[in-house]
Amino acid sequence: MKKAALHNLGCKVNAYETEAMQEILERSGYEIVPFHEKADVYVINTCTVTNMADRKSRQMLHRARKMNPDAVVVAAGCYVQAKAGEVDDCVDIVIGNNRKHELAGILEEYWRSEGEKKEEMADIIHAPAYEEMSLTRTGEHTRAYIKVQDGCNQFCSYCIIPYARGRVRSRRMEDVVSEVEALARQGYREVVLTGIHLSSYGIDLGGGEDLLALIRAVHGVDGICRIRLGSLEPRIVTEEFAGALAALPKICPHFHLSLQSGCDATLRRMNRRYTAQEYYEKCQLLRAHFDHPALTTDVIVGFPGETEEEFEESLAFVDKVDFYETHIFKYSRREGTKAAAMADQVPEQVKTARSARMIALGRRKQQAYEDRLIGTTVEVLMEEAVEREDGVYQVGHTKEYVKVGQKTTENLSNQLINVEIENRLQIIR
Template identity: 55%
Template sequence: IDIDKDFEYEELAIAAVTEKTRAYIKIQDGCNQFCSYCIIPYARGRIRSRSEEEIKKEVIRLVENGYQEIVLTGIHLSSYGLETLSVKEQAALLPENGISPLMTLVLSLSEIEGLNRIRLSSLEPRIITEEFVKTLASKSKLCPHFHLSLQSGCKETLARMNRKYTPDDYYKRCEIIRKYYENAAITTDVIVGFPGETEEEFEETKAFLEKVQFSQMHIFKYSKRKGTKAEAMPNQVPEQIKSKRSEILFDSEKKMRTKYLDSFIETKEIVLTEEETMIEDTLYMIGHTTRYVKVAIPASDLKSNELVNVRITGYLNEDVLLSEIID
């Protein structure tokens, strides 16, 4: 198989997964983006997608086996279904009135009885259009939890990375999400110390992150990948500077995360229970809300894989909220 030319998706269906309540389903492989730091397009080939029919069959099997939540994953999930379209047709999906194959798939899966939650893994910011979010917010079971890959909040750094958006464009996409989903969880990835990143560029990124106010950030120090354009770029950032910058962003992330969790105190939420955990001699049932906030419920007679109405009362620890069951 020539991974640069083959568009056939290799079927790897599952009917059960290790988690008891949440199933991860890979629906897409390959990437056409060629970010300057990434080897994936060379290693995994061009984009190719699983058929909607096969995905739906698998989800139905999983729901019949008791799963209430699925997570759709892929190497570049936003490209799902695009390999069947011409370059002109793909470009037509980018304007605000565009309709993406991924949106069509989510709407189709939302019709499956017994499936209560759908999540999407990492998304390309440009897929977030008014039509995409408005439609999914009103007609699907999609959770208000969006992981939008950013990598840098500096326009110049993004250009060197060959990311195809600007900070201003990214921010507009976040505003669209928040327009249709109340208190949406928006998470992201950030690379610090990319080749050529000056102190001014880093400060620009830090300011942008604080402007967006993410619910959670995954922060990585840049590391060379053999065969990528970034490997040969000049002005590689020293390791000690990368470490210092990542520590600054970790501190910023912790403050943002706490602020987001604080917003749920005294609110009513629906938790999908997952597993019992003993914490300081007390038995709790742990689960997640639709926004992927981890919540502990005094266990009582709860079982895993139940949807439970709770009121958030405070913190069990810095990462887990405490709750009580309500009718």
């Protein structure tokens, strides 16, 4: 029996695909071993969202080759799709996006050809259909991420992902529901609907299938107690959308709305399709329909042309919106994007200083949101036991995705428990 090891880089969509490829190999008779062990096949699902992601992808490919010089090294995913010409000689098989479901067959062809290097790449920009992959289990035991959509039509000026993932392709609703039903039978209580551009779900399907229809279909699956949504574009949040979500009791009031900048001039250069005021109104809509929802976001600092005044405007906007969590990224120049050719690239030391200020603000906001929970009782989906200095805690997440612990040695895994938060120690970072 051949041994295979897999390693994932990047987003939740990549993680889902890596687990799906693992199941494909298991069904084909491979023994799955940890990535640090000697294997006959190493599969690295690569990422290209930043220059650092490219570098990490190359490093992991070289690490695999060093662990077993005789192994078959497979490079899959976004980095090789976008940068096929840069893939190192240490790689034996290159598999682009939309061909990952063929992994087992591609490996068999490789063995039959006695080691002839293979490159299996689709024309991703014109890929006509969603690549169907599914899971019967996930690395987590209580929460399952479900990929429902691939590709993006937005073409933000800083982003390489449309070139690596192609245009929007949506998974058939019946396939999503079937997978959720199977996971519910396995005991999963929570699902997270995710995609490259989740808000675009259904635009290629027609027939009234959109994200809200999908959510309603998943909501009807018995055994699933919570539905969490991946990153959303602000414009999907309308009065109808927010009201419909609020009417579904399984929906978690935890919404990640991509911001990127709180300055209108910067948003225009980014080719983001909203203003700061429009974004703020969407946040207020969610707050009108949900009691203290956890709003989280992404912010890029140091985008080309960002002046000190524009940064201050963005910082003040983040302060005004009052996010629970803010994920800060320093702008990373990506060849092949419009932003890479823009004038007035911001020096690295300036980006670092701006990032530090935004991170400090984000931490204060997170602390304030969490402190509000002290003295309240919250529902927690328990996940694991954590040993701390003052004893053993059973730890899980609230619907708002705040990590909370209850001091007890009783095994509460995969149970929904009402926890009274008496002090700060019960909020786990």
